[in-house]
Amino acid sequence: MMNSSGSTNSPFLNILEYLKNMLHNDTATENELLNYFYGPFNDLASPKTPQRDQIVLYTAPIVYVVGVFGHLMSFLILPYFAKKESSYVYLLFLSIFDLLVLNVGLLIRWLHEILGVNILSFNDYTCKMLTFLGLLFSDTSVWLLVAVTMERFIILYHPFRATLICTVRRSLMIIFFLVIIIALVNIHVFWTLEIVVDNVTRQKNCDSTVDSNALIYQAWPLIDSLIYSILPFLSTCVLNYKIIQKIRHIKSRNRNVYSRRFSRGTSDQKIPKVEKKLTITMVILSVTFMVTTLPMLIYLCVTALLNSLAKQPIFSHQRYRYFRSFAELMMYCNHAINFYLYIANSRRLRLWFRKRVFRQKAEKLVTGNQVLEKQEYSSRFS
Known part of the structure; x- marks a missing residue:
C-alpha cells in the first residue's frame, strides 16, 4: 500500500x-x-525507556489501605483472645508480621512506581536491611500459618496431649525460635547484596555482589520458593487434608451413634462448636494462602530456570514484568485479607469487634440467655 x-x-x-x-x-x-x-x-x-508499572501503580494503594485497616482492627480483638488461647497468639503475631510485610514490601514498591525513587537503592544499608526485613517478615508470616494449622491438627488427633502442648507460653516460644531460624536463613543478604552502578544508565541498584551472582540469580530463587511457597504449601495441604478427614470421620461416627440411640460415654470425641469454627477458619486461611501465593511460586521457579540457561530465549520482558507485578500483588493480598477472613468465619470475633468498636456493653451481646464471655470460654474439650 x-x-x-x-x-x-x-x-x-x-x-x-x-x-x-x-x-x-x-x-x-x-x-x-x-x-x-x-x-x-x-x-x-528489554524496554528502551523505563515505564511505570500500571498494575502496581493503581492496585497497590488499594491492597495497602485494605490490609492496614484490617490489621489495625485485628489489634482491637485478637489480644483479648490471645491471653487464653494459643491459636489466637499465632493469629495476633500473624497480623503483626503481615502489617510489617505491607509496609516494608508493598509500600516501598508503590513509592518506587509513583515517585520513581527506589528506597532500597539509597545506600548499602537500606539495600541489605530492607531486603533482609522483607524476607524475614514474609517468611515468618507464612510459617506462622503453618504453625497454627499444625496446632489444629494436634488438637483434633491428640486432644489430651493438646492441653499440655498447645499453651500460650509454648506458642510464644515457638514464634521466638521460628523468627530466629528464618533470620539465620536470610542473613546471607548482608554479604551477598550491595549497591551496584549500571554502566549504561549510571543508576544505582540493589543487586548481588560479583562473587554471589550464581547464588542470587540461580540458587536463591529456588531456595526462596522452597521456604516461602513449596514447603508451606505442601505442609498446609497435608495438614488440612488430615484435619478435614478427621472432622468428617467424627461427624460420621457421631451420626451413627445417634441413629442407633447408643451412647459410648466419654470414649466419643466431640468437637466443641468454638473449636470447629476456629478449625474451619484455619482451613480457609490455608487455602487462601495456597491460591494467592501460587503465581509467585510459578514466577520464582521460571526465574530460576531462565537464569540457569546459558542462552535465554527471546521473549517479551514487559509481559514478564507484568506477570511479576501480578504475582507480587496476589502475594500481598494474602498478607492483607486475613482479618476479614477471621471476621467472616467467627461469630464470637464479630461480637467482640462490635463491643470494642461500638462500645456496647457485654450484657447486650447475648446468644440465648448467655453473654459472650460466659458462652465462649467454656472448657476447650467440653
Whole structure:
C-alpha cells in the first residue's frame, strides 16, 4: 500500500525491499542482516525507556489501605483472645508480621512506581536491611500459618496431649525460635547484596555482589520458593487434608451413634462448636494462602530456570514484568485479607469487634440467655 508521497507503509514490503537491496549488494554482511531483523525482537527483550508499572501503580494503594485497616482492627480483638488461647497468639503475631510485610514490601514498591525513587537503592544499608526485613517478615508470616494449622491438627488427633502442648507460653516460644531460624536463613543478604552502578544508565541498584551472582540469580530463587511457597504449601495441604478427614470421620461416627440411640460415654470425641469454627477458619486461611501465593511460586521457579540457561530465549520482558507485578500483588493480598477472613468465619470475633468498636456493653451481646464471655470460654474439650 502506497501513501500520497509514494512511500510504502507496510513493514512486510519494507523487508522485501531491504532483502532486494542486500541481494544486489555484495558487500552486505551477515551482521547487517541479523541487526535488521533483530530490531523488532530487541524491543521485546528489554524496554528502551523505563515505564511505570500500571498494575502496581493503581492496585497497590488499594491492597495497602485494605490490609492496614484490617490489621489495625485485628489489634482491637485478637489480644483479648490471645491471653487464653494459643491459636489466637499465632493469629495476633500473624497480623503483626503481615502489617510489617505491607509496609516494608508493598509500600516501598508503590513509592518506587509513583515517585520513581527506589528506597532500597539509597545506600548499602537500606539495600541489605530492607531486603533482609522483607524476607524475614514474609517468611515468618507464612510459617506462622503453618504453625497454627499444625496446632489444629494436634488438637483434633491428640486432644489430651493438646492441653499440655498447645499453651500460650509454648506458642510464644515457638514464634521466638521460628523468627530466629528464618533470620539465620536470610542473613546471607548482608554479604551477598550491595549497591551496584549500571554502566549504561549510571543508576544505582540493589543487586548481588560479583562473587554471589550464581547464588542470587540461580540458587536463591529456588531456595526462596522452597521456604516461602513449596514447603508451606505442601505442609498446609497435608495438614488440612488430615484435619478435614478427621472432622468428617467424627461427624460420621457421631451420626451413627445417634441413629442407633447408643451412647459410648466419654470414649466419643466431640468437637466443641468454638473449636470447629476456629478449625474451619484455619482451613480457609490455608487455602487462601495456597491460591494467592501460587503465581509467585510459578514466577520464582521460571526465574530460576531462565537464569540457569546459558542462552535465554527471546521473549517479551514487559509481559514478564507484568506477570511479576501480578504475582507480587496476589502475594500481598494474602498478607492483607486475613482479618476479614477471621471476621467472616467467627461469630464470637464479630461480637467482640462490635463491643470494642461500638462500645456496647457485654450484657447486650447475648446468644440465648448467655453473654459472650460466659458462652465462649467454656472448657476447650467440653
